[in-house]
Amino acid sequence: MALSGSDDPDVSPRDLAARAAWMSHVGGLTQDQIARELGISRQRAQRLVARAIAEGLIRVRIVHPIASCLELEKNLKKKFGFRTVRVSPDVGGGADPLAGLALTAAPVIEHLFEANDENVIAVGTGRTLRAVVEQMQRIDGSHHKLVSLNGNVAPDGSATAYEVIVRLSEKTSAPYHPMPVPLIAESPADLERYISLPYVAASRKLAESAEIAIVGIGQMGENAPLYVDGFLSDEELAELRAADAAGEIVSHIFDSQGRYLDHPINRRMVGVRVPVNGMPVLCIAAGASKVPALRAAIRGGLLAGLITDETTAKALL
Numbered sequence: 152m153a154l155s156g157s158d159d160p161d162v163s164p165r166d167l168a169a170r171a172a173w174m175s176h177v178g179g180l181t182q183d184q185i186a187r188e189l190g191i192s193r194q195r196a197q198r199l200v201a202r203a204i205a206e207g208l209i210r211v212r213i214v215h216p217i218a219s220c221l222e223l224e225k226n227l228k229k230k231f232g233f234r235t236v237r238v239s240p241d242v243g244g245g246a247d248p249l250a251g252l253a254l255t256a257a258p259v260i261e262h263l264f265e266a267n268d269e270n271v272i273a274v275g276t277g278r279t280l281r282a283v284v285e286q287m288q289r290i291d292g293s294h295h296k297l298v299s300l301n302g303n304v305a306p307d308g309s310a311t312a313y314e315v316i317v318r319l320s321e322k323t324s325a326p327y328h329p330m331p332v333p334l335i336a337e338s339p340a341d342l343e344r345y346i347s348l349p350y351v352a353a354s355r356k357l358a359e360s361a362e363i364a365i366v367g368i369g370q371m372g373e374n375a376p377l378y379v380d381g382f383l384s385d386e387e388l389a390e391l392r393a394a395d396a397a398g399e400i401v402s403h404i405f406d407s408q409g410r411y412l413d414h415p416i417n418r419r420m421v422g423v424r425v426p427v428n429g430m431p432v433l434c435i436a437a438g439a440s441k442v443p444a445l446r447a448a449i450r451g452g453l454l455a456g457l458i459t460d461e462t463t464a465k466a467l468l
Contacts (some may be wrong), residue, residue: 153248153437155156155322155416158183158341161216163279164202164337165208166215166217166218167189167191168199168200168202168203168208168215169201169203169215169217169240169462170189170217170240171185171196171199171203172187172200172203172204172208172347173217173240173242173251174189174242174243175200176240177250177251177254178242178243178246178251179242179250179463180242180246180249181197182197182200182241183196184199184243185199185243185272188243193291196199196296200224200299201402203215205373211237214376217240217311219461220238220239220240220461221238222441223237223238223461223468224237224464225240227457227464227467228465228466228468231449231457231467232435233454233455233456233457233458234304234431234455234458235259235433235455235456235458236343236456236457236458237255237256237457237458237461237463238255238458238460238461238464239251239252239254239255239256239257239458239459239460239461240255240460240461241313241461241462242331244343247462248437248438248462248463249278249279249282249437249438250282250304251460252279252282252435252436252443252458252460253279253282253283253285253286253435254262254284254286255282255458255460256283256286256435256458257260257284257287257288257368258317259408259433259458260283260284260287260365261287261288261290262286263292263299263344263363263365264290264292264323264325265290265292266295267294269294269345270295270298270355270361270363270364271295271298271360271361271362272295272296272297272298272299272325272361272365273298273299273300273361273363273364273365273423273425273430274297274298274299274300274316274319274337274360274364274365274366275315275365275366275367275400275401275413276299276301276303276311276313276315276341276363276366276367276368276401277312277313277369277376278313278376278436279367279437280313280315280365280366280367280435280453280459281302281313281314281315281318281433283454284318284319284322285321286331287319287323288322289322289323289325290322290323290324290411291324292321292323292325293324293325293326294325295323295325296321296325296326296327296328296356296357297316297323297325297326297327297328298316298320298327298328298330298354298358298361299316299327299329299330299354299409299422300359300364300366300401300420300452301330301331301334301401301402301420301424301425302330302331302332302421302422302424302426303316303330303332303334303420304331304332304333304334304343305331305333305334305380305381305382306333306381306382308359309331309379311334312380313333313443316393317329317377327438328353328354328357329354330351330354330355330358330421330422330455331350332345332348332351332421333345333383333421334402334420334421334422335382335402335416335419335420335421336362336419337419339418341371341419342412342418342419342421344399346421351421354449355422355423358422359423359427359428360428360432361430363430363431363432363433364425364426364431364432364433365433365435366400366401366432366433366434366435367400367434367435367436367438368398368399368400368434368441368444368445368448369398369399369402369435370441370444371388371392371396371397371398371399371404371444372392373388373421374420375388375399376399376438377399378402382402383416387416390403391412391416393411394406394414395407395412396445397409397444397446398414398441398443398444398445398448399434399444400425400448400450400453401422401423401424402420402422403417403420403422403424403425403427404416404417404429405447405448405451405453406447407443407446407447407450408447408450408451408456409447409448409449409450409452410451411424425453426453431455431456432453432454432455433454433455433457433458434448434454434456434457434458435457435458435459436457436458436459436463437459437460437462438460438462438463439462439463439466441463442463442466442467445457445459445467446467449467
């Protein structure tokens with residue numbers, strides 16, 4: 152089915168050119184695939200991509216905002232009261248939505264570091280945030296401070312695969328405060344030992360004072376990141392799902408109403424649960440598997456902003 156056919160009077164030629172260019176340069180689609188996705192001829196797909204290049208719509212990032220995405224942003228703000236919303240154009244062809252999402256989110260995060268005021272910016276971990284940081288340009292954000300919201304040590308003692316704070320510091324020159332302890336403690340006694348360490352206590356205190364938190368979101372299905380990455384066993388995942396677990400933010404697990412579970416596993420998480428002290432939480436997430444977690448987090452008032460893609464935005468609306 153075509154995403155936006157050429158006969159649609161609400162789609163401007165520049166919108167169509169920008170969308171075709173996005174599918175080509177981000178989604179990696181061929182001109183034949185773009186033609187099928189948009190319901191146009193191959194020749195017109197070729198001309199649209201050429202036009203986007205000639206008119207400067209492509210500079211690694213698409214600089215022309217697509218009208219349908221702007222409309223989705225407006226509707227998400229109106230329905231859910233978000234402070235910040237960005238919607239990435241779909242890349243089409245069943246491609247990984249993270250490719251386009253990262254390109255859309257990167258300039259938003261850059262803008263946070265371009266602010267003149269000195270801010271503490273707290274960040275989570277994960278594949279999505281790592282992809283966003285990789286798409287960021289180098290900027291001078293040395294007057295800000297970065298702090299981790301959660302531990303960065305995997306069950307086998309190695310660093311977690313998708314740690315982002317070091318790379319984000321390299322991109323922004325902002326000094327960073329990691330939390331070099333396990334993501335989840337083995338026991339309540341271990342948790343008390345970890346959080347009593349002076350450097351961990353200092354990082355947690357700094358994170359709780361942050362002006363904003365930037366996070367991804369994890370689903371709690373069979374492909375739950377906490378499970379796939381080895382932090383939860385089969386039995387623990389089944390137990391949490393039976394307790395109505397719907398998602399997690401920086402490893403803290405919440406139910407379908409967006410309420411953090413009063414559960415032994417949650418009580419062993421070393422990181423900071425957000426939001427805290429009124430900080431806004433900006434979530435970057437897209438994909439069908441994320442929708443139940445996003446719905447629950449929105450329902451519970453956990454998020455102040457969202458960066459997502461067209462398909463996810465439509466599902467949420």
